[in-house]
Amino acid sequence: MTDLPSHRAGHVAVIGRPNVGKSTLVNALVGFKISITSNRPQTTRHRLLGIASFPHGQLLLVDTPGLHREQKKAMNRMMNRAARGALEGVDAALLVIEAGRWDDEDTLAYEALKEAGVPVVLAVNQVDRIKDKGKLLPFLAEVAKDREFAAVHPISALKRKGLEDLVDSLLPLVPEQAALYGEDEITDKSQRFLAGELVREQLMRQLGAELPYATTVEIEQFAVDGKLLRIGAVIWVERDGQKAIVIGKGGERLREIGTRARGQMERLFDSKVFLETWVRVREGWSNDEAALRTLGYHD
Known part of the structure; x- marks a missing residue:
């Protein structure tokens, strides 16, 4: 350079x-x-x-x-x-x-x-x-x-x-000035936010063309237990049929989503992670601004 x-x-x-x-x-x-x-x-x-x-x-x-x-x-x-x-x-x-x-x-x-x-x-x-x-x-x-x-x-x-x-x-x-963040800082987002995004990434990667856009993720639990992170993630969908697709036969797809997301979290957070996931239905959440705000969306 x-x-x-x-x-x-x-x-x-x-x-x-x-x-x-x-x-x-x-x-x-x-x-x-x-x-x-x-x-x-x-x-x-x-x-x-x-x-x-x-x-x-x-x-x-x-x-x-x-x-x-x-x-x-x-x-x-x-x-x-x-x-x-x-x-x-x-x-x-x-x-x-x-x-x-x-x-x-x-x-x-x-x-x-x-x-x-x-x-x-x-x-x-x-x-x-x-x-x-x-x-x-x-x-x-x-x-x-x-x-x-x-x-x-x-x-x-x-x-x-x-x-x-x-x-x-x-x-x-950009202006001549000292660094605005420490050298070890990489984002302004919390680990809790990043955990939800990593679960949603697996939804985007593993589901069909349309279904990922009817899903979002909310982190209900994020706790430090010694050297372990305990994380509970709710996957929200808009219809019961979508819930069945996300869970998959015998829960196979949901387990795969959780396994892959947990691996990404452990690499990013440099910590062991215990991840639990649930799928719940909330009709019309993606077209409801009040619902979007409660789920962490902001403009």
Whole structure:
């Protein structure tokens, strides 16, 4: 990385349409898995701060739900408001797009950043998937045409390629000041919140295309018992039929979800975990703003 004259620290909003790899990029820059990922759009539902510390600066990365045009349910509208609200008070923004693709939702994200009036760095993610690299430069030129970016970087968040140059472009855009968090801090979210997200990640990964969007997770118990964390998680669904699918034949799917989530928790928390899971029905929770707020959703 290039030398910078002093230490810098500031907030950078990470914006883009759903499923372009924003959370994977935040995790790669922070160096820890703090944002859950899956191959399904709108895996990220909450605004989350990832703290990426470097010798010459600190980037406070605001990971956001993907901006999308369709706002069918209260949860979709709340996620859009959370994404737009993340732009308030930031020093810069990182617009993440998919290499070889620019569509209406990318335009929506760019326009939101333009309205915010902050410098924007463009991260063109998943360049490792482009077989014909000769197509990449014309694509970058087309995207940058008539749009204002402080820098444009082809990257692969998954393979961690191009990230040093990306950081070097972002740090000059944030203020000269001391670090705002300790070097060992990686997020502003609690372990309780992260535990719920890790259970929900397994729901996103293991269930069918539609069902994950009718599920959410609430942590009812989070207790330290010596060297053991005792965690109780409720998986909320909207119908009895969905409950049966989540539980699976003989409880097999629910056990698999719990086993995989527990393993992720033990790695993240560096502790043994005893995890219990239950599935309960709450009709229409995803289209009820009052219910969403009681379940931890905020805009």
